[in-house]
Amino acid sequence: MSDDPLVVFTPSGKRGRFPVGTPVLTAARQLGVDLDSVCGGRGICSKCQITPSYGEFSKHGVTVEADALSEWNAVEQRYKDKRGLIDGRRLGCQAKIERDVVIDVPPESQVHKQVVRKRAEAREITMNPSTRLYYVEVEKPDMHKPSGDMERLVEALEDQWQLNGVKTDLHILHQLQPVLRKGDWKVTVAIHLGDDTHPPKIMHIWPGYYEGTVYGLAVDLGSTTIAAHLCDLKTGEVVASSGIMNPQIRFGEDLMSRVSYAMMNKGGDQEMTRAVREGMNALFTQIATEASIDKALIVDAVFVCNPVMHHLFLGIDPFELGQAPFALATSRSLSLRAVELELNIHPAARVYLLPCIAGHVGADAAAVALSEAPDKSEDLVLVVDVGTNAEILLGNKEKVLACSSPTGPAFEGAQISSGQRAAPGAIERVEIDPVTKEPRFRVIGSEIWSDEDGFAESIATTGITGICGSGIIEVIAEMRLAGLLDASGLIGSAEQTGSARCVPEGRTNAYLLWDGSAEGGPRITVTNPDIRAIQMAKAALYSGARLLMDKVGVDTVDRVVLAGAFGAHISAKHAMVLGMIPDCPLEKVTSAGNAAGTGARIALLNTDARKEIEETVRNIEKVETAVEPRFQEHFVNASAIPNSADPFPILNTLVTLPEVSFNAGGGDGDGPGGRRRRRRG
């Protein structure tokens, strides 16, 4: 045995001695080296490409001669002629071991390859999809040994792929016999590998060797929008992304109005279930069209959503979620058939819903936890996913806590007089000169600031239509910094501020950000009710975070991750000026983008991650804000916009918050700002 050539695989470092003539693929399999193959070494799929290294490898104690592998053969040449093969590459099933050799397995030949995420701080996704392709050769029927075609296919999968107990649904039995004969008893099958409670299952069958791939969907089902990524289950690549408005919006803008709709209207929950499923199917058609693929090739889908959307999507009346004790019908992850949810993708497609954390902290928060992995963090991280509800996670590898806070839709531009969704024409960035009190701003769709040359031309097609969520945060924070707003949230009058842009509006004042009325456009102002709405929202967000910090027993966190589309566009400084997030060094505030969607994508591409997040969720300490007296307390204290007296020492080193107070003549006594003002006054 010790005379047999030594084979060392990189990057794994796995090594062993094999008889001369052993194919590299065989050696890799025996050593457990991650080298892909769909055809099982028949020289058909060419997934097992490897690169032999030549020369002296002191690390491995090997000198590799040029004739370490068998000669380049006709199968390899045919593949190279037909499809191309990078110089130096060989097919692992064709190249045989002749002498000691070091073999590199390039990433694209690995089954469990890493999918690179764009953000530097994010961990990579290891490919381990639910469904894989296998090429098999099936025995022909024999009258003397009668057995079904299916049984012989199952045997072939056992013999050729060591896949045991493979099952199938009826739809495969319907096509099995003609497909086997068309492929002359050679077929490619897509197999869902199953899980603890489901056996491996044949999803699809193609005659002969199937060159293509199968797809999965990672879906972020939000109250307002439904966003989906279509992923290649072989490479992990996102081949298309698309989104639509949640059609349930017509039943209520926010979650609680949808719950009310279900309570007030018999069958209302079913109406909403139908609406969201129809929307989902429209989205899937759209995304498949965009990627030019057959929807029937979508064999897996992962969904993340908040508990109310979760229940409505599943067809469960969300009644119980509208009242204490906010009991979920089910909180565990769910593995379902797509047809049960009336989704028109592959007829046997499976669907996975991440677990819910609690009655107010859904599978979307679980997905954020999967993407941002606070449970693996060395330092104490606050993860905030801002939407109509804010889901808040706080923790590190010792412990993770979670809660939800009812921020309402103000951060999404709703309930704001000139508010709108983040779409071309919306003001998204604002600066106000502290001396002149004059604003400059940028509009979605243009890179040019409003006081720069070419601005008018750059917005010619979109116009200026309103302010989006991040814009309203910035303008309010800038107003505070410019002394146009006091800590209680009152806008000063033109007299008090010395700015003609401060105009009376009802019994209070408004700040005129843009007047497009001369050209028939809108007058865009920030009113005192706008500020009150944002104060309410940010107070809810801040109070949730503070509550978790109390539970952990800290006053500061090491870092803050802002998740969600809103979190991606928000300026950390302005968020802190507003008091949305706890004090924290600015460079420690990062955006995770659509972390819920990323979590869905991780769970789609790596089934191990599903088990991981189920475990994580079980261990998370759930905090219910609705029954925590401290939450109410924090909320009342948090509605003001910080001033120098507030406990934001880091913020105070960054900005100067003017000590102004606008004791308006009228109104506003009902607002939280007003309430606080009176308490302090």
Added chain:
Amino acid sequence: MSDDPLVVFTPSGKRGRFPVGTPVLTAARQLGVDLDSVCGGRGICSKCQITPSYGEFSKHGVTVEADALSEWNAVEQRYKDKRGLIDGRRLGCQAKIERDVVIDVPPESQVHKQVVRKRAEAREITMNPSTRLYYVEVEKPDMHKPSGDMERLVEALEDQWQLNGVKTDLHILHQLQPVLRKGDWKVTVAIHLGDDTHPPKIMHIWPGYYEGTVYGLAVDLGSTTIAAHLCDLKTGEVVASSGIMNPQIRFGEDLMSRVSYAMMNKGGDQEMTRAVREGMNALFTQIATEASIDKALIVDAVFVCNPVMHHLFLGIDPFELGQAPFALATSRSLSLRAVELELNIHPAARVYLLPCIAGHVGADAAAVALSEAPDKSEDLVLVVDVGTNAEILLGNKEKVLACSSPTGPAFEGAQISSGQRAAPGAIERVEIDPVTKEPRFRVIGSEIWSDEDGFAESIATTGITGICGSGIIEVIAEMRLAGLLDASGLIGSAEQTGSARCVPEGRTNAYLLWDGSAEGGPRITVTNPDIRAIQMAKAALYSGARLLMDKVGVDTVDRVVLAGAFGAHISAKHAMVLGMIPDCPLEKVTSAGNAAGTGARIALLNTDARKEIEETVRNIEKVETAVEPRFQEHFVNASAIPNSADPFPILNTLVTLPEVSFNAGGGDGDGPGGRRRRRRG
């Protein structure tokens, strides 16, 4: 410990010592005694009734005093007042052990009770149904420990019933929350206990304690008729039985014409699939109505059928079954959801199809094997299920062989000039006086023979409409015994036989069994083509049996079991006169009735029997008659009707077969009888 009272359970003989005050139910559970309980010992269900025995039991070494159990209590009294309780019975959950005691568990308190089959020789069915009821008390939701209602129900099932990993479909989640609250967190659930590849699953949920039961269907899906038994899954009792004609008959009387229909008509297989499923649903509605139960309480169904029906029912094109090598799409047993087959029973109902033995020997034959258990037989048994195809099993506990023989529909009264299905008005029994050659007969619907007083009145409503399968066998055998028919199958003329009932018909003769034409009724004759049809059918049947006997290397069998409705009505003597079955002592020929249906019922009531038959089928040696030259040989030799020269020694001791030969002037040269005649002549 040895001071603790001794408890002996009968009939199991299990015994153990338990502390004073231990409830009998608890003791039974700890000893693994089969004592039923749905409520888990809460005094609600009263399924745990036991009978304490008093006196001296030398066998058990115990003397039982009258105070061996705790006193009769209020719970027992309430139950007795409300529902009645047999004297001497106690509730096992209420009666506590005080002193040494012998406890009898009556059959109705056993979970795995035996269901008695009517036939003495048949083994009993042990109850072990797929689905059982469990009463549980579920924890209320707690905001501080958020978990879904489903998760708390699953926990309760684990804690209170040791049922682990229970899953559910969406339909339970849709109703879970209101049902839990309606039952004040006490519910009864029906749980399908799963199998090797399916976890236990909640099928149904009722608020509080559910007094009722759930049902299952045992369905025998034949080419001609579909018959179903509705069974109580608790008691095993058949609560209703019903049947309909297979609606596929309009696409072809026999299996091969249906396969042809599918081949000749695009989508023809799907048409037939729809037809049989619609028929099935109509039958289920009918049977549920008859039993006055809600169809949604039918949670399990077992189907047996031949391979073509199997494929058409599953929606698989039977194309491959119409040609060698007769490859089944799948031969294994199938565990499916009823909705996959578009069956309108319980939405989560499961369906089990027995395995097929071979391309021509279906799940119906497997069911016969389960019912008649040749694999457990000490002596060599031939089991024949006569239908359009005859399925034949031969074997004993050493080995079982199986084949199928294409008998055609003649035995069912089809292809017979006066033939009809077995229905009121059909002649079913015939005797012919060997001297006068005059017949007497009996008609379905009447117990009176045609030559007895009151016959005319007894058939006043039905009339005499034709001959059914068993009638045609008897009349032909009787014709042979009376010398009206020669061994080749030719009917003699009036001159040759001396009977005016032998009338010319075409180029041959016919025997006039009944002339009702004077009253506007039919003239019922047995023609030579009728005899040819029966000769073909019986030759096929006999040849199949002979072929298996050749394989085993025997010339006789120890016993013959005739299965199927036809087998139930056929006279063993007449069958042997015709040469349908091999020579065998008459008292060793028994009828098993609808053995396929019984096999379906066994598989329905005892899930262990499913595993058992799967194993049996794997071990059966399959013989394909179509490719066995010996089959053709036997067939040619078997078309004649035995005469004294044939190797039927036992038959020859019973009857005298007249040595007649009617060499007709014309025709009939094409018939098998004719062929044989020429070969011998």
